[in-house]
Amino acid sequence: MAKKILFVHYGDNWIRGSERCLLDLVKYLDDRQYHPFIWTNNQTLSRQLDIMNIDNEVNQFPLLLGWKAPRFDAANWLNLIEYGCKIIERESIDLVHVNSAAPCQWMIAAAKIKHIPLVTQLHCSYIARDRLTLGINASPHIIAVSKHAAQSLLDDGYPKSNLSVVHNGIDTQALIDQPKVDVRKQLNIPDDDFVFATVGSLIHRKGVDRIMTALRHLTLEYPNAHLVVIGDGPLRSNLENQAELLRLTHCIHFVGEQSNVVGWLKDCDAFISGARNEAFGLVIAEASLANIPVIAPYEGGIPEFVRHGETGLLYKNVGIRSMTKAMRLVIANPKLSAYLATKGYEHIIAHHDLEVTCRAIEKVYLNLWQNKPVCSIGVLSTFQPLKAVMARRFSLLGGQHG
Template identity: 25%
Template sequence: MKLLQALFFPPEQPGGVSSMIPYLQERFNPPHWEMDIFSIPKRIRSKGTDQVKFHTFDWTEYGDSPVVQKYIQTYRDYLWWTKLRIQRPYDLIHAHHPIAGLAMKEIFPDTPVIQTIHSSYERELLLNGTIQKGGPEQRFLTSLYRELEHQTDQMLTVSRSFLDYLSPHVERPEDIGVISNGFDEKRFKPIPHDNEVAQLVTVCRLVPAKGLDILLEACAKLKRKGHPYVLHIIGDGPIRPELEQMAQELGIYEETIFYGYTLHPEEFMPFFDIFVLPSRAEAFGSVFAEAALCCLTLVGTEVGGIAEQIEHGVGGLLVPSEDSNALASALETVILDPSYRYGLARTGWEKAKREYSIARAVHELKKVYLQYQS
């Protein structure tokens, strides 16, 4: 079976599905399987000129929005690049971004296309303050879910909670499957270590949706209580200057290290103690599974896929979103009690190996793919 994994971001893009797919590719071996990976380079801008028409809604009703205009042009560019670069036929295409799925079905209408929805762009834009609730951008982006349902042959998502989010925007939510992301254990190697001062780490894009302002507030409370720690922030993004300024104003700049973008954080993540990320929304939260596989103690918010990964008090700790007091209390608990911290980490590690292995994801995907074997 000849498979195409259609991404938006290139595989070298850090985090999430783009970094996962190459490890899937290693498990789909010839002669029974042949898998290629496709994505659009960042340099492709304003090349496409195709007229865009969707089957389930008129996108031009929202066409005055610059966000919508940019999305449509990106779709045109993906169409242009796909027509230019893909010459061979495939038995099945698995798309991992709405633009990829719609473009592939437009160009290859007779090829089965499976669409996995990994995250919510409109929810991220809302949380980041880029668009307004109920505005044209949100209505346009949520309308795409029904268009994908109409156009593609099967829809999947990555968590039960995100299926609940998608349900109001499609006609047949019961037909959407759930396959959580899978991770290659060989990339994540727990390393025994004994840090005299608790080492906290977070890995994410530096955007408002990740709740790093709440994390800095919580860390300031820890310092006022006299609890020593170091906070390592791995990642980059538009609000980095604001976060650095906030750390200075809160008096915790000396305890906080901003690394910027790092290609392979999993290589040194095992040397930390506690992974913490107070996200305001997560469809799945791949970085929690990655941290668990490094045997770090997990502290996260009760949102989306995070709450499905962490059983509170068993495999980590959960706190309400937007609550810096609760986050500080949870961090204080695991900082002061290393034995409890290690027990949480060990249980989280066992669950991640059991439920989020690459082997499990490959097994579930093969069952789906084989349904379309001619």
């Protein structure tokens, strides 16, 4: 009989990184062994789950001590614990999978009350305040999407034996099958010009402004270089104004959100990320499936799947000089670019396909059912982030007075 897994997801009302990972996971779980039920505050995610015929329920998730009002409503917190227990009982849940950290605040207690295993999947790093108020460190087992995302937990003293690193999975075949878009024809770019592309939300963290500044320097040597910006966001008008100030409106092309991103990338010459920080960099991994060279910062979890000079180019994530140098390198060395494209493509197929990552997560489920966590997690573990913060502060004081 199939085991029932309750996935609890907290997030803004969109489909982006953690939502896409959840949708892919429930799609590729072995349906002979697992039956998912999703509880979320995300209406957009719920509608997508309805299309996939996956059982789900939508409720508001007010966080205790969160960033939004009401911040101090203990009654709502207790209600969430109680309702979590009701869902576990009503749906005959065998295991809870917390997707993103926020639901730890009530689901760890609910799972403990109902005596069922729980695992938390973290898609990014969390500051000490959030690790403390959300109770992340009290989770009996944690799956991190990268070693980088796991490091703050280990620094807190979270037991390594209770932590797994499973990189984000990619529906590789679906992306490979996306038809190639004639980008040059659509954007009126000459066939001989070199086209860089970047993909992501137009927010400060994604660093599109830095790529544009680097392109300004690059066009002094390679005036036929272009940048296609795929994505949208609150900074779009600012970035368009920046393009005008840099006198690059003729070679920077904002095309908005696209449903077939890899299809667009297939007609570009290289992909570049300007991310200021990145826990994993799913879009960077997906870009390799377009069989073009990838340029990305040496940042966060990116070096865990982009090996410099082998599966892509990594630049120092300070200023734009190193980024510009990498862009120049792929233009000037077509053989190197072709090599990086091939090796990057092969690496993602072999190591990041959903069949690989889903089986790794299923293995965690199996271990939790068969064995209790190697190291028992107590209530006091919730306060581990305080210890780490105080240790760092005393270290700084020591340095000042030493």
